Each structure stands twice: as C-alpha cells, then as structure tokens.
C-alpha cells in the first residue's frame with residue numbers, strides 16, 4: 001500500500017495546527033498534498049515546508065506575493081483566493097481535514113467529496129448550513145464524512161456496532177463557556193476578552209465566544225440532528241463544567257454510554273485520522289480519582305437564548321440552518337467589532353429569522369450549493385441591516 005495522502009484546510013488555525021502536529025509526529029507515513037490558510041501566511045509556509053506539502057493556498061488573494069516569497073526556492077506551489085481553495089479540494093487526497101472557520105469552509109469540503117475522499121469534518125457550519133446536501137453528495141460519490149467536533153466524535157464512537165434504531169437519546173455536554181458563573185445581569189456588558197477566554201479548551205476566537213453565548217452548542221444540536229439523523233426530541237445539551245465527558249448515548253434498554261477524555265482536540269482529530277483503527281495518541285490520560293467530581297446541570301435558556309433559537313431551527317429545518325449560521329456569523333463580527341453587546345447577538349439572529357421568513361420559505365429544502373450560498377448572502381445582508389438599526393436606537 002502506498003503512502004496515505006492528506007490535505008488540511010484551515011491548517012493555520014487551532015484545529016489545523018493540532019492536525020499538523022499529529023502528521024508531523026509520523027514522518028514518512030503521509031504524503032501532504034495541500035495546506036490552506038488565510039491571513040497567517042508565515043505559518044502556512046512554515047508548515048508547508050516542514051511537512052513537504054505539494055501546494056499551499058491562502059484564501060486571501062492579496063497575500064499571494066507574500067506566500068510566494070515565503071516559499072521561494074522550495075518547489076512548493078503557491079495559490080490564493082476562493083477559487084484556488086476549491087481547486088485545492090480537487091487535488092485527490094485520501095483524507096482531508098475540513099477546518100476552515102465559518103461558512104467559507106463549505107465549498108471546499110463539498111468539492112472534496114466529489115473525489116470519494118474521507119472528509120474529517122471540524123467545520124460544523126457545513127452541517128448546520130447544508131447538512132442534507134453534504135451527506136447526499138458524500139453518498140453520491142462513495143465518500144466518507146467523519147465527525148471531528150469533540151461531542152460528535154464521542155457520539156460516533158459510542159455508536160460503533162450499535163443500531164441507530166436502538167438509540168433513545170443523545171446528550172452532548174457544554175462547558176457553559178467563559179461567562180458561565182457570571183451574574184446574568186452582567187452579561188450585557190461582557191467584553192470580547194471576557195467571552196474569548198474558555199475555561200477548558202484552547203480554540204480559535206470565534207468558537208470560543210460562541211461557547212460563551214452557547215451558539216456553539218446550538219450549532220452542535222443542529223449538527224447532531226443532521227449528522228446522525230435523529231429527531232430533535234432525542235437530542236439534549238447538558239452543562240458539564242469539567243469538559244471531561246464529551247457526549248453520552250442512551251439506548252432503549254436504559255443504558256447510557258459516556259465518552260470521557262482530556263479536553264484535547266488531538267483525540268477527536270486522531271480518531272478520525274486513524275479510523276476505523278485506534279492508534280496511540282499524544283493526549284494526557286485522565287485520572288478519575290484526581291478529578292473526583294463530574295458535575296452536570298440543565299442550561300438556563302434565559303442565560304443562553306441561542307439554545308432556544310437553535311431548537312426552533314432544528315424543528316423548522318430547510319433553509320433555517322443557513323440563515324441561523326449566517327446571522328450568527330455577522331452578529332459575532334458585530335460583537336467583536338464593538339458594534340453590539342454580548343446579549344444582542346442572539347437578538348440579531350432572532351430578528352433575522354423573523355425578518356427573512358416572509359421573503360424566504362424557511363422550511364423549504366435547498367437544492368444546490370448555490371442555493372445555500374444565496375440564502376447565506378440574503379441572511380448576511382438582513383443581519384447587517386438589523387445591526388445598523390440597533391446602532392441607531
């Protein structure tokens with residue numbers, strides 16, 4: 001058997017760097033086809049050289065000269081822009097990590113499936129915006145999608161050898177985020193630094209703030225429904241401050257199987273990399289006696305309106321996931337830019353879903369990637385308008 005070929009989309013980010021770490025620890029075992037990044041061209045070039053990649057792509061068309069300069073004399077190809085990203089996904093690779101942040105990750109992952117690859121999916125936005133289309137595309141081309149989000153990897157591992165018909169419930173855990181213990185009245189004044197500090201996981205800024213608002217968990221509820229094909233009434237989220245139990249699967253006989261592990265994404269990434277085998281991974285082993293206490297409690301929906309909105313989206317289906325995600329991305333940009341407060345992010349998303357529904361039938365399914373991208377654009381424009389209106393009042 002030849003060397004396994006891999007590509008990493010979003011290689012310069014938090015998931016991407018953990019993936020690079022695992023690949024770099026196994027010299028001679030992988031042929032690296034493409035690495036992609038965006039603004040961090042220096043990291044992209046350094047990793048492309050370190051891993052001997054064939055191609056490096058920055059999503060930022062304005063950084064092509066910088067990338068070329070950083071790769072001069074190495075023989076590694078350089079490319080830039082959105083089209084180049086999708087073209088990189090056309091380069092066959094046995095295993096592809098999808099770890100671009102946001103809806104920008106959808107098109108390259110979607111294209112990679114055309115080649116029957118194994119797509120390790122960290123980019124949850126792909127499932128939230130276009131779950132049915134993505135899964136259908138994988139079926140059409142004999143491709144495999146493996147979950148990388150820690151909770152979904154945990155559920156996936158809990159389902160090995162099980163019949164999905166015997167699943168009574170799926171419980172995903174939530175840390176509660178950086179503001180979990182704040183008085184609820186103080187949340188409106190939370191800053192980007194406050195919300196951007198996660199109690200347990202080291203992650204990119206956007207998902208860390210989404211953890212604090214629990215938009216991340218809302219996305220994950222939808223991701224669970226789409227990926228595992230279970231009805232919303234079977235999916236629960238519970239706060240677990242230690243982030244040691246990642247998810248639990250409950251069966252019709254009352255058994256509840258939990259997945260435990262240190263909060264280190266190299267576990268879920270490594271599981272997807274070696275699946276269906278298990279290999280030794282450089283993650284710390286948990287010591288239950290030292291941890292001593294694992295707590296669980298129900299989330300307060302007044303504190304976390306994102307969970308309530310996500311549940312409505314799960315029930316609505318159709319285009320509502322794409323609208324929800326796009327509105328959330330614009331609201332998050334607005335919070336990071338200081339234009340709206342922390343609690344106003346959920347207000348924006350709710351307003352966009354309400355404002356757009358007379359123009360767009362939210363329950364109707366999407367028929368193509370273009371359809372998803374059009375819906376995404378419409379929701380982004382509506383969200384921008386809503387933020388402008390909020391700023392005026």
Ligand SMILES: NC(=O)C1=CN([C@@H]2O[C@H](COP(=O)(O)OP(=O)(O)OC[C@H]3O[C@@H](n4cnc5c(N)ncnc54)[C@H](OP(=O)(O)O)[C@@H]3O)[C@@H](O)[C@H]2O)C=CC1
Nearest residue numbers: 010012013014015037038039040059100101122123203204
């Ligand atoms: N971090 C984690 O532990 C987890 C992350 N996820 C999901 O994985 C994905 C990645 O998250 P994370 O690694 O934290 O994110 P980061 O922000 O750390 O990294 C994002 C990556 O995407 C690149 N990127 C940014 N914008 C664009 C764009 N418009 N087009 C193409 N590439 C772009 C970045 O490039 P550059 O940095 O060079 O600008 C970087 O490589 C997200 O969907 C997140 O929800 C899921 C579970 C856990």
Ligand SMILES: CC(=O)[C@@H](O)[C@H](O)COP(=O)(O)O
Nearest residue numbers: 149150174175176177211216
């Ligand atoms: C590591 C991972 O999968 C993240 O999505 C994580 O779940 C975020 O932590 P929260 O539980 O705080 O959302």
Ligand SMILES: [Mn+2]
Nearest residue numbers: 149150151220
């Ligand atoms: Mn997660």
